[in-house]
Amino acid sequence: MLRFRQDTVTLESRDKSMPASLIGVSAGTAMVLGLKRISQTDAPTTAYLMVGEDCSSDCTFCTQARNSTARSHFLSRVAWPPYPAKVALPAVADSFAQGRIMRCCLQVPVSPGYLEQTLNLAQQLHSLCLIPICASIVLHRLDDVQALLTSGVERVSLALDAACESAYREAKGHDWTRRLDILRRAAERFPGRIGTHLIVGLGETEQDMATMLQEMVDRQVSVGLFAFTPVRGTAWAARPPPSLFSYRRIQAARYLLATGARRVQDLHFSAAGQIVSYGLSQAELRARLADGCAFQTAGCPGCNRPYYNERPGGVMYNYPRRLRPEEVEEAISAVTVELAFAEAIGEGVCSLPSGD
Ligand code: SF4
Numbered sequence: 001m002l003r004f005r006q007d008t009v010t011l012e013s014r015d016k017s018m019p020a021s022l023i024g025v026s027a028g029t030a031m032v033l034g035l036k037r038i039s040q041t042d043a044p045t046t047a048y049l050m051v052g053e054d055c056s057s058d059c060t061f062c063t064q065a066r067n068s069t070a071r072s073h074f075l076s077r078v079a080w081p082p083y084p085a086k087v088a089l090p091a092v093a094d095s096f097a098q099g100r101i102m103r104c105c106l107q108v109p110v111s112p113g114y115l116e117q118t119l120n121l122a123q124q125l126h127s128l129c130l131i132p133i134c135a136s137i138v139l140h141r142l143d144d145v146q147a148l149l150t151s152g153v154e155r156v157s158l159a160l161d162a163a164c165e166s167a168y169r170e171a172k173g174h175d176w177t178r179r180l181d182i183l184r185r186a187a188e189r190f191p192g193r194i195g196t197h198l199i200v201g202l203g204e205t206e207q208d209m210a211t212m213l214q215e216m217v218d219r220q221v222s223v224g225l226f227a228f229t230p231v232r233g234t235a236w237a238a239r240p241p242p243s244l245f246s247y248r249r250i251q252a253a254r255y256l257l258a259t260g261a262r263r264v265q266d267l268h269f270s271a272a273g274q275i276v277s278y279g280l281s282q283a284e285l286r287a288r289l290a291d292g293c294a295f296q297t298a299g300c301p302g303c304n305r306p307y308y309n310e311r312p313g314g315v316m317y318n319y320p321r322r323l324r325p326e327e328v329e330e331a332i333s334a335v336t337v338e339l340a341f342a343e344a345i346g347e348g349v350c351s352l353p354s355g356d
Contacts, residue, residue, distance in 0.1 A: 023088050023121065024050030024073060024080030024107075028306055032100055033091035035083060042306040042320040046103040047092045047131075050080045051118050055109035057138070059161065059172045060235035061199065061228055064109045070233030077229060078308055085121060093129035101131070102302030106153075108137040115144055119151045126152025134195065134300050136224075140178065145186045149193060155300055157195035157224065158183045164208040171202045171236075187219040194221050195300055200250050201228030201242030205273025210253045214264035217257050224299030225254055227309045227317035241309075247317050248295065248334040249275045252285075255294030274338070282341045286332055292323035295331040 026048040030036035033047065053073065055064040063070035073080050095101045104125060108118050118135050125133060135148055136157040145156050160179055162168035168176040187194045196216060200209060216223050227247050230237050256262040256278060268277035278285055289295075297304045297318040304320035316327075323331065 021085055022082040023085045024053060025083050025088050026050070027079045027081065029101075030081065030083070033088070033095050035087070035091055036081070040306070041312065042304070043100075044304060044306055044320070045101060046105050046300070046303045046305070047095065047101045048078075048080075048105050048107060048305070049088065049092075049121075051106050051108045051121060052111035052114050053080075053109055054111055057110050057172070058235075061161075061171060061202070061231075063231050063234055065234065068234050070231055074231070077231060077311070085124070089121070089125050089128060092125060092131065096129050096131040103132045103134065103300060105300070105303065106133065106135040106137070108135060110138050115139070115147075119147060122148065122152045132300075132302070134303075136195075136197065139186075140182060142182070142185055142189055145182075145190060145194075149190060155193050155195055155222070156186065156190070157197060157222075157300070158186060159197035160212070161197055161199050162202045163198055163204040163212040167203040167208070171199075183221065184219065187221050192220050194219075195224060196221050197224040197226060197299075199226045199228050200247050201240075205269075206246060206249060206253070206275045207267075207269040207273035209250050210257070210264050210267055210269075210275065213250075213254050213257050222300055223254065223258075224303065224305075225251065225297075225318070229309045241317075244315055244317070245334050245337060246274070248331055249338075251294050251298070251331075252278065252289055252335045254298060256288060258298075259288075261288055268340070276338070277340045280341070282336065285336065285339075285341070289332050289335065290328065292319070292328040292331065295319050295323055295328070296321070 025035060027038060028040055028044045029047045031038050031040055032043050053064055056066055058066040062068060063074045073082065092104050106118055106121060108114050118137060122133055132154040133152055134155040134157055135153050136159055139145055139158060148156050160183060162171050165176045183196055198212060213223060228241050230239055230241060253267065253275060257264065262278055266279035267275055268279065270276050297320055305318065306320035309317045
């Protein structure tokens with residue numbers, strides 16, 4: 001087993017921009033990799049690394065945004081202290097070999113040379129081990145997607161973040177059409193190897209989100225689902241997060257659509273775009289959600305992102321592990337509290353396959 005020195009660079013000692021030889025390692029990841037000693041209840045099952053920092057984009061919700069005054073080395077709620085790549089990458093390979101992590105995720109802000117740096121890191125990591133690597137990155141050309149996929153990256157995540165154009169414009173700016181277009185073309189050219197991120201609570205309706213989730217299912221794009229999280233120093237620090245009821249309804253919708261149990265056309269929405277029915281009886285809906293999987297972190301296989309949206313001991317938007325029976329019951333109750341059921345609205349209900 002490899003042994004590592006406590007080789008982190010102190011946060012205070014660094015310039016704001018990160019040299020290419022350093023890589024941000026999320027605090028939870030650093031613990032799993034043996035680089036840092038902290039106690040955590042739920043360990044990450046993916047190694048989360050940040051490539052560069054200080055993004056030139058200016059998303060209202062992001063700690064790395066151009067005008068964010070959030071502390072350096074933070075992404076959402078999570079600290080990502082920098083480590084030399086020559087220390088972090090072998091540690092990832094070692095943890096993968098020992099079965100402690102299943103994937104490595106490169107989170108890439110738009111900083112100078114970010115694509116070259118990502119290609120370089122992916123190649124280095126791929127030469128050490130065959131861990132599935134994903135890169136969450138802004139790209140405008142299919143050739144760049146291809147370059148990543150041939151340099152050892154298994155999956156490229158092109159984050160839309162917002163589920164509809166108006167929310168995108170408010171939260172991120174004016175290039176919605178370009179972002180959606182590259183995502184669609186990449187999904188067509190590289191089926192099953194493209195992902196995206198969607199954030200609940202940026203101003204979309206539940207109908208907007210469900211419609212976009214269906215499109216992503218149809219295009220075989222995996223969706224990392226997030227709850228908007230206000231963080232100090234960001235433009236939207238004072239904006240409230242989505243209600244847990246709404247988030248649970250979206251989680252249930254994502255799961256039902258992703259498993260093929262429902263299509264968005266089967267769902268019913270209020271005039272304000274809130275989900276009021278999944279077109280299922282209460283018993284069928286409960287049976288579909290009974291294993292609790294709908295409420296676990298969604299995204300690439302093996303991604304559990306502990307406490308990315310949550311405070312330890314606070315509201316669990318995404319569970320980074322299997323749910324306990326009482327947690328499943330609580331989550332299903334939150335989904336169903338404002339619903340009408342198929343038997344009440346007099347429509348045909350879908351039958352569960354036997355053994356489901
Ligand atoms: S879903 Fe998880 S592993 Fe995949 S790109 Fe997003 S954060 Fe990374």
